[in-house]
Amino acid sequence: MRKLVPLGSLAALLFGCVTHGGSTTEPAVTRDQAPSSEAQALPGTEVTTMQTSTHQAAPAKSTVGGDPGNVGAGTPLTPKPGHELAAFAGGCFWGVEDAFRKLPGVTATAVGFTGGHLKNPTYDRVCDHDTGHAETVLVEFDPARITYAKLLKAFFQIHDPTTLDRQGPDVGDQYRSEIFTFSSAQADAAKAAISEAQKHFSEHVVTKVEPIAEFWKAEDYHQQYAEKNGYHGCPTGKLDGLL
Numbered sequence: 001m002r003k004l005v006p007l008g009s010l011a012a013l014l015f016g017c018v019t020h021g022g023s024t025t026e027p028a029v030t031r032d033q034a035p036s037s038e039a040q041a042l043p044g045t046e047v048t049t050m051q052t053s054t055h056q057a058a059p060a061k062s063t064v065g066g067d068p069g070n071v072g073a074g075t076p077l078t079p080k081p082g083h084e085l086a087a088f089a090g091g092c093f094w095g096v097e098d099a100f101r102k103l104p105g106v107t108a109t110a111v112g113f114t115g116g117h118l119k120n121p122t123y124d125r126v127c128d129h130d131t132g133h134a135e136t137v138l139v140e141f142d143p144a145r146i147t148y149a150k151l152l153k154a155f156f157q158i159h160d161p162t163t164l165d166r167q168g169p170d171v172g173d174q175y176r177s178e179i180f181t182f183s184s185a186q187a188d189a190a191k192a193a194i195s196e197a198q199k200h201f202s203e204h205v206v207t208k209v210e211p212i213a214e215f216w217k218a219e220d221y222h223q224q225y226a227e228k229n230g231y232h233g234c235p236t237g238k239l240d241g242l243l
Helices: 093-100 148-158 184-198 225-229
Strands: 084-090 106-114 134-141 177-181 208-211
Touching: 084 093, 084 148, 093 106, 093 134, 093 148, 093 225, 134 148, 134 177, 148 184, 177 184, 184 208
Parallel strands: 177 208
Antiparallel strands: 084 134, 084 177, 106 134
16 A cells, blocks of 8 residues: 555655655555556456546445454454454555455454564554564454355455565565464464465465464554545455355
């Protein structure tokens, strides 16, 4: 995701993160992005095309919460009784979160950073590409309504897992494809899902799997961005057979 810069600015074309004077406040305007035309997708997956208008539709209402696992700044994560947690990094977290919030059985989501070494990371610091953190979506779900396997299927439908440290025009390790797991059972399921996804791609699937570390919730303006603004700044692949 990027903040809007003049069309003549070469920086807008070359870098995945552009900031206004290093400010960490909410950007006044945002720039659309989409996976590149060369990006592959699982069968039945369609890639949303680039938006060319700044028109904002009325924000869609959602009953999905925004506090998965009582998320905070690196604090312990605890789902509600009977629920489980999952975490996925697949590029710009605005679009990834928006996709997961559409799945029946997902009860809450939040966007943030994990997988790196810096404590209390900000979005601007992560954009420096030296923190090791990935833009990540934390998902709380009811396993009686949706399985972890279906979450994994959704994950591979909405992003290209064959591009190393990149999704579409966004380049850098924060945009890597990675699954952060909460148990050995999730790790096994994630590895099996990668093997299954590989059957559908000619290029090597580069998705990583590792246990979840501290999760740092991103700034408020990043949370449920599409719902708050009615503006899909980070289009993803289409969810197929899961809604």
